[in-house]
Amino acid sequence: MTIEFKDVIIQTICRLLTPPIQLYALYVIAHGHYSPGGGFQGGCILGASFILMVIAYDIGEVKRRMAEKMNTIFCSLGVIIYSGIGAICLILGANYLDYGILHKILPVNPVRARALGTLGIEIGVGIAVMAVMISIFLNIASGGEHEGALE
């Protein structure tokens, strides 16, 4: 049974609430290393804001804002940021993901370098989780066809 579900109240509220939700996701990512939260949780909230748009509008609207090509690029960009920071530590002569060694290339002391390295990792994880969440949801919701409204 297909139900036409276009509701002006839900669409307006979802459009108004999406930017605060995304801002809150960035807050969770940025505060991940000294309060509850982190890359995975923030990425999940970012992905959930796009899923809210899919539910309120349709899949085409979200694909216009976040194309499948960009989504795939983000997906691998997050992994590259994560493993790239780890590999830089490896190149500089420490263990994999041992951020303290980053003070050799950053103009800060080792403690600060460790905090910055963690922030970089969190950003990479957040981007990857957001892209994978959107990709999984679009593929499951549309049966792999990536078009039409939700039924």
Place this chain on the structure above:
Amino acid sequence: MSILAIIFILTGVFFFTTATIGLLRFPDFYCRMQATGKGDTLGALLSLTGLALYNLHHGFSLPTILVSIKIMFIAIFIFVANPTSTHAITKSGLDCGVEPFTKEEVIR
């Protein structure tokens, strides 16, 4: 300040209680959605306002005011999102053909 916070929280808990009683005792889907939608929104709003005031009772410094502002952001978010979700659930119920409770069912 503490007395004001206690009054707010107790009023909020009262509205939560009435919403829960309505959810358990009302006869059909629409009545229950109405009870929970209104009662939960007002209860959460009052409880969170009470918590924000209680957070300030140690004194006004920058961290406590910041925490209170965050709590009020949560209250505003619930104030916008809760009626909308109630509306969405009720409208989808109406579209799927859930029958409203009418006088005939009482007589029958």
